[in-house]
Amino acid sequence: MWLFAKGGCTICNSAGKTLAKGKQKGHGLYTLKGRQPRAKYGLLSHAAPSLLTWHKQLGHLGYNAVIDMAKLVLTKGMPMNLSATPPICEHCILGKQTETLIPQTCEGKRAESPLDIDYLDLPGPEDVHTLGGCTYIMNIIDNYSSFPWGFTLKKKSNAPQVFQDWKMQVEWETGFKVGIVCMDGGGKYASTTYETMLQKQGVEHQTTAPYTSAHNVKLEQMHCTIMGHARAMHSDAKLPLNLWGECVMAAFYLAQHTPT
Numbered sequence: 001m002w003l004f005a006k007g008g009c010t011i012c013n014s015a016g017k018t019l020a021k022g023k024q025k026g027h028g029l030y031t032l033k034g035r036q037p038r039a040k041y042g043l044l045s046h047a048a049p050s051l052l053t054w055h056k057q058l059g060h061l062g063y064n065a066v067i068d069m070a071k072l073v074l075t076k077g078m079p080m081n082l083s084a085t086p087p088i089c090e091h092c093i094l095g096k097q098t099e100t101l102i103p104q105t106c107e108g109k110r111a112e113s114p115l116d117i118d119y120l121d122l123p124g125p126e127d128v129h130t131l132g133g134c135t136y137i138m139n140i141i142d143n144y145s146s147f148p149w150g151f152t153l154k155k156k157s158n159a160p161q162v163f164q165d166w167k168m169q170v171e172w173e174t175g176f177k178v179g180i181v182c183m184d185g186g187g188k189y190a191s192t193t194y195e196t197m198l199q200k201q202g203v204e205h206q207t208t209a210p211y212t213s214a215h216n217v218k219l220e221q222m223h224c225t226i227m228g229h230a231r232a233m234h235s236d237a238k239l240p241l242n243l244w245g246e247c248v249m250a251a252f253y254l255a256q257h258t259p260t
Helices: 051-057 063-071 090-096 156-174 192-200 213-237 241-257
Strands: 002-005 008-012 018-026 029-033 117-121 136-142 148-153 180-184 204-208
Touching: 008 029, 051 063, 090 213, 117 213, 136 156, 136 213, 148 156, 148 213, 148 241, 156 192, 192 204, 213 241
Parallel strands: 117 180, 180 204
Antiparallel strands: 002 008, 008 018, 018 029, 117 136, 136 148
16 A cells, blocks of 8 residues: 655555655655565475476376486486375376287397397377378387387378388488388288388388287387377377377387486
């Protein structure tokens, strides 16, 4: 509350207590003098994120993996408040549950250098189109490093061009050459189109036994993990159905950049 008098003014609170007084200096300007009132409470300027916060920020990564990242300093700038036990994440339960277990041992030849052996799969079509009209996901994983790549496609016929673009980019980035590409022998890739494309690229084409996950277990596990994280993020954020592709690509980005 302001009280104006000739040559000065007074500022009071709702109880009538004087907080400051001022003198007029001309042209309607006043110089105030008074003590800064003491606050009855204080607020924290910064609080360390909780384990649940990091769990969500990292695409619903497992609690133990998040704790290990912080304790082992696997990444910089990761303060964490571990004073409270996080609740069970219902979105992880909903998004990561699977019908069948994936084998833990892989059959077949093992890679001896990056890009020596790569597994490729093309799940789809999904029932709902993305905003860009995509219904397929191309999964690629390097057998040597377990590094994953993912792409959303409008149709299966786009896969050869996407593969060529990926091959050119990774070979330029790593300095290694793609040697062998293994694909599911269940029919998706059993066409002369892929054979011709791979031959022109100087890549050996191999097919696994149809629908046998033990032959490409890394790819099966990676796809299961990526989709589980994507579904959990989609459920937690309550996003429209047609944004599933954005969640999948976010999960791939986190898988590529999260040191676990």
